[in-house]
Amino acid sequence: MTTIVRNLQLVRDRITTACFAAGRDPASVRLLAVSKTFGAEAVADAMSDGQRAFGENYIAEGVAKILALQARRSALEWHCIGPVQSNKTRLVAEHFDWVQSVDRLKIAQRLSEQRPAQLPPLQVCLQVNVDGGSNKAGLAPQDALELAQQVAQLPRLTLRGLMSIPEPAINFVAACAVHARARALFDQINRSGVLPAPMDTLSMGMTADLEAAIHSGSTLVRVGTAIFGGR
Template structure:
């Protein structure tokens, strides 16, 4: 077993233990391996450990990986998640290559992704990014804007609203982490009451995974703890 495969096994074991600790259903929390800046070889290594969902932050890099796997390993079943900011001139590339988008925070972005999604592809699974910290430096819509954006997304035939995502303030104390995640869980619950497709909470990384799972996360985004430190020299 390789180092990457050992890391995946360790993290998935932790997730299972936390599901049990907080009375979550077994298998309810999905591990999203954040593979940004990492080479194809590392993704192949992770795939051999039964990892099937990968997250990319940079459009050009992520698209190149999707294209490579489609060309060289069409037999592999991978869910590609885009988890970075989306510039207007990059929406077509995202719409044409990814299965999920976690970072919708503008109606213009949602509309462009819908209009540019190829007709022969399944609807794009999308999450609204919420600014739970009320920090101007953070991406995402403010809590009071979520429901207007959700209404628009639900009307777009090539998008499926699946839930919400956040990157809360980087704090170390557990109580503060939990409070921020519970705020997002409440928003997700309100959306789920109105939109049956809503079932996803993308929140939690290496340093706050336990609080996220206690609060109801269904996708935890883990990168460095799987693949090691990132090299940003060639990010695009």
């Protein structure tokens, strides 16, 4: 058993334990393995233990890995979770399955226009800066409903939910409080009735705070260090 496989199993155990503690079905939380700065061989190692969804922060690096593993493309789900600049939207639209970091209408419009017609719609989450952290990307919570409505109307995109990366919290209770804000916003947008279909994905929680995120309603946790090691 490799270190990555062993780590994957430990992370899955953490997710299961956190779900039981929150009174949730472990099947309601997906694991996204964040493979940034690690090569295609590390992704293949994780694949050997059944992991299929991978997240990349750096677009060019992610595309290189996608191409390196092209022979197994149909078995993989690639998520862009880093900032997307206008000059990189075509790469994202042509190669990724998901983009979780949309925070401007202009970027969403470009992704929609550049998504190849032969590919399924690009799955999209809006990145929201729930705690107002000065070093974090994402739109302000009060702007999320309007952007969600606009993105949901674009062709070649499917709005799936919200993503957040709050500043590190001092303890479990504080982390839960911040994640609860994202959950409340997610519920508010779904209740608004302005979307053609309810959002189903709340992407929050990483290595240090996945338990708090799951307690607060996360449906997808993004874990890198606990699987692949320090960067």
